[in-house]
Amino acid sequence: MAPRPESADKQGDALLARSQGIDDDGMATVARIFRDVTAAFGINGAPVFDRLASGQSLAQALSVSPAVADVMYARAHSWFSLGRVDRAQTLFRALCLLDERNADYWIGYGVCLRMAQQSDSAWKAFEIAAILRPDWAVPHFHALELSLSLRQWDRARDCLAAYDKTVTPEIPMSIVQEAQRLRGMLDVRQAVATASSAVAAGV
Helix, strand or coil: CCCCCCHHHHHHHHHHHHHHHCCCCHHHHHHHHHHHHHHHHCCCHHHHHHHHHHHCHHHHHHCCCCCHHHHHHHHHHHHHCCHHHHHHHHHHHHHHHCCCHHHEEEEEEHHHHHHHHHHHHHHHHHHHHHHHCCCCCCHHHHHHHHHHHHCCHHHHHHHHHHHHHHHCCCCCCCHHHHHHHHHHHHHHHHHHHHHHHHHHHHC
């Protein structure tokens, strides 16, 4: 996976809308609904949405402290490690809503989506993470896992190439080792495919 780079000033405004499949007109409708709903509770939601429009994350617009987000992130990892992927997914999605510019949140959300077999949404999450941190190998690694699980061999090769271009010594050894294992799987499959083609051609 090697997504096209986007200008920094457009990234934040488009990421969440893209992940939810919302176009510009849809976002305008969301803005109107947001203001109407908050007004029904006697709350002036316009300043919050204006902060969002100015480029602030939802967490910033709502004055959610980083400490709260850190607790949510830790709890999401805790649920995931306990096998409660459904609860982890809910928290990671909330974190992506609060701060759509945090690539770690999108990776967590994408992994949960992959395990829930929501492949298209998982692809979007990994793509967003790669856009946010173009020099980070982790999104490409998880996209490699996803493409292999779907038996999308050519796409897997592209993901592996993107991973190789961005891998650094800071990447956890567990990811490096698993990437090597997946590389071996791809190499074996390529060798078998080549041999089969040769036999079919009568070589």
